[in-house]
Amino acid sequence: MKGTMQGVTLIADWDPKPGFKLGSKDIEGRQTYLGSQVWRHPRFEIREYDIPTPGPEQVVIEIKACGICGSDVHMSQAEKDGYIFYPGLTGFPSILGHEFSGVIVEAGKNARDKRTNKPFKGGEPVTSEEMLWCGQCKPCADGQPNHCEQLDEVGFNVNGAYTKYMVLPSRTVWSLEPLRQRYKGDDIFVAGSLVEPTSVAYNAAIERGGGIRPGDRVVVLGGGPVGIAACAILKRAGASKVIISETQPERAAMALKLGADYHVNPAREDFADRVLEITDGMGADMFMEATGLPEVVYPGIERVIWEGRTLLSTVVVTARAEAKMPVMGEVLQVRKARIVGAQGHSGHGNFPRVIDCMASGMDMTPMSTKKISLEELPENIIKLQTDRSECKVTYIAN
Ligand SMILES: [Zn+2]
Numbered sequence: 367m368k369g370t371m372q373g374v375t376l377i378a379d380w381d382p383k384p385g386f387k388l389g390s391k392d393i394e395g396r397q398t399y400l401g402s403q404v405w406r407h408p409r410f411e412i413r414e415y416d417i418p419t420p421g422p423e424q425v426v427i428e429i430k431a432c433g434i435c436g437s438d439v440h441m442s443q444a445e446k447d448g449y450i451f452y453p454g455l456t457g458f459p460s461i462l463g464h465e466f467s468g469v470i471v472e473a474g475k476n477a478r479d480k481r482t483n484k485p486f487k488g489g490e491p492v493t494s495e496e497m498l499w500c501g502q503c504k505p506c507a508d509g510q511p512n513h514c515e516q517l518d519e520v521g522f523n524v525n526g527a528y529t530k531y532m533v534l535p536s537r538t539v540w541s542l543e544p545l546r547q548r549y550k551g552d553d554i555f556v557a558g559s560l561v562e563p564t565s566v567a568y569n570a571a572i573e574r575g576g577g578i579r580p581g582d583r584v585v586v587l588g589g590g591p592v593g594i595a596a597c598a599i600l601k602r603a604g605a606s607k608v609i610i611s612e613t614q615p616e617r618a619a620m621a622l623k624l625g626a627d628y629h630v631n632p633a634r635e636d637f638a639d640r641v642l643e644i645t646d647g648m649g650a651d652m653f654m655e656a657t658g659l660p661e662v663v664y665p666g667i668e669r670v671i672w673e674g675r676t677l678l679s680t681v682v683v684t685a686r687a688e689a690k691m692p693v694m695g696e697v698l699q700v701r702k703a704r705i706v707g708a709q710g711h712s713g714h715g716n717f718p719r720v721i722d723c724m725a726s727g728m729d730m731t732p733m734s735t736k737k738i739s740l741e742e743l744p745e746n747i748i749k750l751q752t753d754r755s756e757c758k759v760t761y762i763a764n
């Protein structure tokens with residue numbers, strides 16, 4: 367295909383803080399693994415790009431939907447000194463957008479469809495992992511793609527989906543064909559754009575957290591999209607009580623709609639007292655930290671583990687935070703509890719299982735509370751810096 371397209375592009379100035387040293391994977395002036403140490407004065411521009419063409423193992427996707435993620439907000443948000451909030455891998459200028467779905471319009475001759483085990487024909491509805499794991503490094507070769515040592519990230523250091531077409535390696539692309547039965551019209555693409563954040567929750571709760579047994583009690587702290595998705599997955603996995611801890615009323619309501627049974631508002635009531643009350647003094651088998659404020663919420667989790675009568679609780683640290691948690695080893699020892707960290711969404715059958723859960727009735731589309739056009743993306747991303755009332759704002763391509 368020939369022609370041009372518009373892309374919502376984030377630009378920032380390369381201006382490393384004093385003492386910053388280029389890491390082994392950093393590229394002077396272009397890319398760093400420590401965004402908030404380097405990039406200053408972020409701003410959006412809608413730029414013109416050539417429509418990409420695929421290499422032998424690549425596909426070109428016509429974008430249909432893409433959700434705005436908290437990391438988009440944090441990449442474009444500056445501290446008082448002008449440095450961006452987002453601490454991770456970033457390379458600017460870049461088209462943002464990584465929670466997307468679309469249709470295959472062109473495929474290289476070796477690009478394979480994992481659903482059919484045949485080459486892509488064109489016309490398939492798909493989504494993709496955001497993490498472009500290399501498949502060559504030791505963690506990748508050991509089956510740990512979420513810890514790839516040569517990682518590229520769609521919409522962070524390579525161009526993302528806030529545009530019309532994008533090129534991707536076929537290895538990270540997953541068919542949305544199973545959703546056709548249940549989702550009509552654009553809803554298949556809205557659901558497809560929610561596979562990535564839902565897979566982050568799936569990887570955390572099921573893969574890293576070890577899953578639950580039907581009848582277990584679980585507590586999800588933080589009702590952002592990943593926390594809400596965790597409520598849906600854990601309810602589907604058979605939890606008897608899913609408790610959401612969240613201060614913001616719209617987010618709590620969404621969690622209750624998609625899987626949570628009880629809501630605790632830690633701004634108005636004591637978190638530990640309420641969880642112990644709801645569980646009749648038993649506590650919980652799993653706690654998911656999805657607030658990004660572990661130093662604030664961990665003491666409450668610890669008290670539930672200590673005072674509750676459940677042994678073998680698992681705390682899954684899901685949200686990213688540069689903060690120390692105050693952990694008492696004695697509590698972990700006496701209660702046989704453990705804390706695990708979770709990162710990413712790739713591998714371990716996460717994406718295809720989430721798609722099949724969605725195909726069999728785990729409908730996440732209510733999370734998309736606002737639909738916008740490409741031109742409206744910059745203002746909406748900026749609005750999300752201060753307004754958390756929308757759950758997911760979704761760009762719908764036309
Ligand atoms: Zn994201």
Ligand SMILES: [Zn+2]
Nearest residue numbers: 500503506514
């Ligand atoms: Zn790798």
